[in-house]
Amino acid sequence: MEKLAATHHLGKLQFFGQHAKLSDAKAFTAYLAPLRNSKWVVYCKRPFGGPKQVLRYLARYTHRVAIANRRLIASDDKGVTFKWKDYRLDGPARYKVMTLTAHEFIRRFLMHVLPAGFHRIRYYGLLASGQRSDNVARARELLTLPILPIDAIKAATASTEQSQAQSRACPCCGGAMLIIERFERGATPHYRPSAPKPTVRIDTS
Numbered sequence: 001m002e003k004l005a006a007t008h009h010l011g012k013l014q015f016f017g018q019h020a021k022l023s024d025a026k027a028f029t030a031y032l033a034p035l036r037n038s039k040w041v042v043y044c045k046r047p048f049g050g051p052k053q054v055l056r057y058l059a060r061y062t063h064r065v066a067i068a069n070r071r072l073i074a075s076d077d078k079g080v081t082f083k084w085k086d087y088r089l090d091g092p093a094r095y096k097v098m099t100l101t102a103h104e105f106i107r108r109f110l111m112h113v114l115p116a117g118f119h120r121i122r123y124y125g126l127l128a129s130g131q132r133s134d135n136v137a138r139a140r141e142l143l144t145l146p147i148l149p150i151d152a153i154k155a156a157t158a159s160t161e162q163s164q165a166q167s168r169a170c171p172c173c174g175g176a177m178l179i180i181e182r183f184e185r186g187a188t189p190h191y192r193p194s195a196p197k198p199t200v201r202i203d204t205s
Helices: 002-009 017-023 025-036 051-062 102-110 132-143 150-167
Strands: 072-076 079-085 095-100
Touching: 002 025, 017 025, 079 102, 095 102
Parallel strands: none
Antiparallel strands: 072 079, 079 095
């Protein structure tokens, strides 16, 4: 906060549009007033695994780059060729190869470069270390379902199956229709009906 105020005093901050009024010293001070009332508390404690475990954890983020060298395949006049993973697929088909022009590759790479003052290490929200155990315990408590009597479960299951059977009644004969397969839109059904038997006609005249 002090560095920001000093930079504003030296006239090194520029404001445009709806923030142009912050160029005034009083308006800028009033704008930062709520931030000065916030309590900035740093949570820290002795690590359970020792300093080596902390360094091992931090190294996974501080030395991580947008793309590893082992994923780079070639760089020539056509562009940069590299391997990438399609998380929408499973199995070997998810590993693919892509070629981009040098300018496009550099553009995408620079999107992963953080501005000065930002850090890769972050762990916040419900699973933050300070409240993780309490939040997980509370979530398990809220997700716990009440224990129902066996008779009530059987009655509910029977009524559900009966209502489903009635909703799947054949419009022609009234018999229960059975689901033999479920598939998503655009998928090819695996079930194929057997070929009809040939009709044999006997002439008794």
